[in-house]
Amino acid sequence: MKRLILASLILVGISSRLASQTIPLHFQSYSQQLYVMPGEQFVICTKAGEVAMADSLNGLWHFSQIEPTSTFSSTLENAIFFNRDTGFVSGFIANDGKYNIIYHTKNAGKSWSKVDFRTSGWADCAWNLPNGEAWMTIAGKGVAYSKDYGFTWKTLPVYDAQQRYQTIFFNQKHEGIIGSVWNTIAYTDDNCNTWKKIPSPLDQQAYNKTDKASRPEINKVCIYKDLLLVSEEGMIFYTKKDSISWKYLPGYISFSTDETNTALYLINASNQVVKTDERFQPLLTTPFKERASDLFTRNGQLFLLTDGSILKSDTNGELKKYPMQMAVTKDVQPSQIYSTYGDEIYGSKGNMIYKQKKGKWEYAFTLPFPVTSSEDFSINKNTLVYATTDSIYYYDITKQTTTVTTTKNLLNDFLQHQVTSVIFSTGSQGCFHSYADHLVYELADDLFVLSDNDSWGGKHENKLRAEKEELSREKVVQFAKEVCLHYSRQPVITDMGFSRADYMKCKEDIKNYQQEGNKSTSGFYFARNNLDFDKLIATVDSVKNIDSVTLNNGLLHLNHMFSTTSNWISVLLKNENGMILETTCYYYEANAFYIPWIIKINGGQEVSTSPIIAEFFQYGCPSLLQQRDKVPVLHELVKSLYR
Known part of the structure; x- marks a missing residue:
């Protein structure tokens, strides 16, 4: 009986901790779409098939499960709600070999049912009115229309049904x-009975299409009073409905209004919300710092979806931030910490840590510090490491003790102990390959002596070979000091060593791109329209006078190309206290300076553009730094300076 009471008390204790805990709302997909209901309840859906809901901005969010996770793998494009209870999600949803359904709810997402919209295809976009009407564009078919809150549908005609209408x-x-997505705009004034194709901004040459490689997509459309607004290739244009003559709105990148035109909001390139009238005279202008992924107007107010929060404008134009939090309940599965301690696998729900046994999660312990993101955990031996922007927490699993430090303190501590090992590495990892090469040097008296030259992973050519049998202890110590004490040093333009020939070649590349567009073989490409090429070429000379802060900002984004293949070079220093200092450059195709560098030490991380790092590679293992053309770096700096 006592055991039963004790077990019950433990369960009650865990349940009470769960009930009082919240964690940030986290999505698997970065492609998220926001919908605000008339009563200001909220829904977010993602291309990964996730649906999250909240009754208010001050309330907690929860995920609504459409189908069991193991069977639901559809792409969701839109969430539409007519009121707080009735709505649907649409997209590319499989149904016995067809794609002819939406998922519909009558109880605020507690349960969902399949509804056939009477044709089959990708539902690219959707729109609705609170009175129960809704429209979806179906790729290659037409417009699916409902007037009874999404319960039944019929197909209406559309101009050129083979188009992919995404807005x-x-x-x-x-x-x-x-x-x-292919430069087509159509307008109807009688609910799709008749359509009129109207010329696009590109058709009317309202902009100069200097980015020949990009598809001329119509990104967004709306009707505001007697105006039409469109976003084409990320640029905003407007025209009178009765006389199509597109005008460019320079500096703006998005807009939002609702079906009753309660307000018109614009977003500019300076991260400002501008509430405007139909003459585009600013009524209110409000800056914001976050990156907005979606925006929605409801009841005359703007809602901005950002990473982890929603910003809401008030009547004075101020933006209030509402973090998106969800309750930690027994239904929320722990997020696995992708490291193991012995044979044990750990996961987290906020600061509650769980251990996996026989495929099931069991509560282990609660950390004595707040946790906002499960992605920032790692396990090093018997220590759980949690890193925030300004602190690093170490929790000893055995002793149940906590230590808090910072990356700066770790770097200072590293220098208090003698470096005993130096390891140069290079490798590559992708969907179908993985390999790495290492050169290991161990301290012997006043020299670091080569002790190992090994490889692992798949077969590959050009394996790393030692070019030196010994490294100077003085050089290694000096490098450690430079990294630990001066990693934040920003290079100046003379550090880059651009020659007169480099500047001339950069200008020639831009001229070649101007003449040949995406057929140019110069290597220069600028994903931007309306380029003033004379101004762009003149910007090349501006690089010579660039200040260190602006230069550093440009260099930090050099290796921004996304690829499933990641290559790297690194040097690892280990000291006699067991601390490891690792400096790595990750890239798909390396730039001439192999920057930026990622510096890691015991859970802490910094980013560096210091030229000293490459100098040490040049000393210890020069073959890792292949000679590369500096002009592509000039290309990127010119683009970062061009306004």
Whole structure:
């Protein structure tokens, strides 16, 4: 009986901790779409098939499960709700070999049912009115229309049904506008019975298409009073409905209104929300720091979806931030910490840590510090490491003790102990390959002597070979000091060593791109339209006078190309206290300076553009730094300076 009471008390204790804990709302997909209901309840859906809901911005979020996770693998494009209870999600949803359904709910997402929209295809976008009407563009078919809250559907005609219409807008007068990924805009004033193709901004040469490689997509459309607004290739244009003559709105990158035109909001390139009238005279201007992934207007107010929060504008134009939090419940599965301690696998729900046994999670312990992201955990031997932007927490699993430090303190501590090992490495990892080579040097008296030259992983050519049998202890110590004490040193333009020939070649590359566009073989490419090439070429000379802060900002984004293949070079220093200092450059195709560098030490991390790092590689293992053309770096700096 006592054991039963004790077990019950433990369960009650865990349940009470769960009930009082919240964690940040986290999505698997970065492609997220926000919908705000008329009563200001909220839904977010993602391309990974996730649906999250909240009754208010001050309330907690929860995930609504459409189907069991093991069977639901559809792409969701839109969430549409007519009121707090009734709505649907749409996208590319498989149904016995067809793609002819939406998932519909009548109870605020507690349960979902399949509804056939009477044709089959990808539902690219959707729009609705609170009165129960809704429209979806179906790729290659037309417009699916419902007037009974999404319970039944019929297909309406559309201009050139073979187009992929990715944006749609309707108002209460049944005026509608749609835009395709291939430069097509169509307008209806009678709910799709008839359509009129209208010329696009590109058709009317309202902008100079200098980015020949990009698809002329219509990204967004809306009707605001007697105006049409469109975003084409990320640029904003407007025209009168009755006389199509597109005008460019320079500096703006997005817009939002609702079906009743309660307000019109614009977002500019300086991260400002601008509430405007139909003459585009600013009424209110409000800056914000976050990166907005979606925006929605409801009841005359703007809602911005950012990473981890929603910003809401008030009547004075101020933006209030509402973090998106969810309750930690027994239904929320722990996020696995992708390291093991012995044979044990750990996971977290906030600061509650779980241990996996026979495939099931069991509560282990609660950390004595707050946790905002499960992605920032790691396990090093018997120590759980949690890193924030300004602190690093170490929790000893055996002793149940906590130590807190900073990356700066770790770097200072590293220098208090003698370096005993130096390891140069290079490698590559992708979907179908993985390999690495290492050169290991161990301290012997006043020299670091080569002790190992090994490889692991798949077969590969050009394996790393030692070019030196010994490294100077003085050189290694000096490098450690430079990294630990001066990693934040920003290079100046003379450190880059650009020659007169480099500047001339950069100008020639831009001229070649101007003449040949995406067929150019110069290597220069600028994903931007309306380029003033004379101004762009003149910007090349501006690089010579660039200040160190601006230079550093440009260099930090050099290796921004996304690829499933990641290559790297690194040097690892280990001291006699067991601390490891690792300096790595990750890249798909390395730039001439192999920057930026990622510095890691016992859970702490910094980013560096210091030229000293490459100098040490040049001394200890020069073959890791292949001679590369500096002009592509000039290309990137010119683009970062161009305004």
